[in-house]
Amino acid sequence: xxxxxxxxxxxxxxxxxxxxxxxxxxxxxxxxxxxxxxxxxxxxxxxxxxxxxxxxxxxxxxxxxxxxxxxxxxxxxxxxxxxxxxxxxxxxxxxxxxxxxxxxxxxxxxxxxxxxxxxxxxxxxxxxxxxxxxxxxxxxxxxxxxxxxxxxxxxxxxxxxxxxxxxxxxxxxxxxxxxxxxxxxxxxxxxxxxxxxxxxxxxxxxxxxxxxxxxxxxxxxxxxxxxxxxxxxxxxxxxxxxxxxxxxxxxxxxxxxxxxxxxxxxxxxxxxxxxxxxxxxxxx
Numbered sequence: 001x002x003x004x005x006x007x008x009x010x011x012x013x014x015x016x017x018x019x020x021x022x023x024x025x026x027x028x029x030x031x032x033x034x035x036x037x038x039x040x041x042x043x044x045x046x047x048x049x050x051x052x053x054x055x056x057x058x059x060x061x062x063x064x065x066x067x068x069x070x071x072x073x074x075x076x077x078x079x080x081x082x083x084x085x086x087x088x089x090x091x092x093x094x095x096x097x098x099x100x101x102x103x104x105x106x107x108x109x110x111x112x113x114x115x116x117x118x119x120x121x122x123x124x125x126x127x128x129x130x131x132x133x134x135x136x137x138x139x140x141x142x143x144x145x146x147x148x149x150x151x152x153x154x155x156x157x158x159x160x161x162x163x164x165x166x167x168x169x170x171x172x173x174x175x176x177x178x179x180x181x182x183x184x185x186x187x188x189x190x191x192x193x194x195x196x197x198x199x200x201x202x203x204x205x206x207x208x209x210x211x212x213x214x215x216x217x218x219x220x221x222x223x224x225x226x227x228x229x230x231x232x233x234x235x236x237x238x239x240x241x242x243x244x245x246x247x248x249x250x251x252x253x254x255x256x257x258x259x260x261x262x263x264x265x266x267x268x269x270x271x272x273x274x275x276x277x278x279x280x281x282x283x284x
Contacts, residue, residue: 002060003036003048009056010034016048016057021118024048043118085272087218090227091189093263097128098193102224106195106217106262113216116205122213122257125196125249132247133194136234137187139244141175143237144168144187189229191261196238196248201255210257217260227265235259 003025012032017025025048026037034057036042049057049067058064103126115122127133147168171186178184188194197213199206218228235256238245242252250256 001036001039002042002044003039004058004060005034006056006058007033009054011054011056015051019047019051021045021047045118083222084219086269087222088227088265088269088273089229090261090263090265091229092266093190093192093227093261094266095190096192096264098226098262098264102226103128103193105224106220109220110213110216113209113213115209115212119205119209121199121203122206122209123198123254125198127194127196127248128192130192132249133188133192135247136194136244137179137185139241139247140187140234140237141172141179143241143244144171144175187233188231189261191229191263193262194231194234194248195260195262196234196250196256197258197260198250198254198256201253206255207257214258214260217262221262225264226262229261231259231261 010033012027012034014027014034016034017027022038022041022043024036024038024042025034027033028035044059044061046059046062046067049059049062049064107124107126110124127136174184174186195217197210199210214230221228234244234248235258238248238250238256238259245252245256248256
């Protein structure tokens with residue numbers, strides 16, 4: 001049993017029972033007091049503690065001091081909508097390092113992103129060392145160069161989608177032209193920081209968790225004046241090539257489920273970008 005109910009404070013409103021996602025809490029038919037009926041089903045989400053306005057519930061496995069009062073926010077929909085629409089995928093960064101306290105702030109923020117079954121099992125590696133970043137992008141360049149070289153063979157060229165072939169030529173052309181002087185970096189975009197998200201290999205729900213966490217990180221970074229871009233190139237290649245995953249300090253038995261380049265944007269956007277008309281249905 002992990003839940004402690006203070007009968008002196010409890011009003012028997014049973015909000016704790018109503019919001020428990022796992023149905024752990026039940027109500028005593030005689031006393032009408034809540035009690036922990038299915039303790040093994042608890043996912044340790046803390047919702048029962050957080051919803052009780054009288055402080056009548058404690059969870060033995062969750063630090064009481066972390067349940068802090070919620071201050072009502074005055075963020076309007078228009079303000080939030082405008083903030084989200086201003087977010088851009090940044091592919092050009094200033095040569096300026098990110099203060100460590102900003103990185104810690106981002107990681108503390110993403111700690112509160114929701115996860116399936118409240119598992120909270122995503123792991124993060126943050127790489128800011130210039131030498132390590134160079135090793136990663138150089139390894140990616142070697143992998144891409146292999147594909148680029150293979151595309152020159154007639155049969156492979158004929159079978160390769162034109163868009164992919166065009167991308168290979170463009171990427172390697174930019175890398176060969178400006179990688180040495182730092183003017184071109186089609187792999188990590190010149191970002192001074194790479195955040196790698198990884199998890200256990202066989203759990204597909206972690207991909208969903210990583211998507212939510214990445215969005216949290218992007219918006220939190222934006223509030224600090226930082227820009228971000230998801231790096232699918234890196235995530236896919238690192239999972240295919242163990243040598244690249246090793247350079248990112250990710251253990252072999254784990255799967256990379258997300259990667260984010262972070263830094264100060266080199267250019268400022270003054271307008272939002274257009275998007276396709278949303279395809280949706282509402283069934284009433």
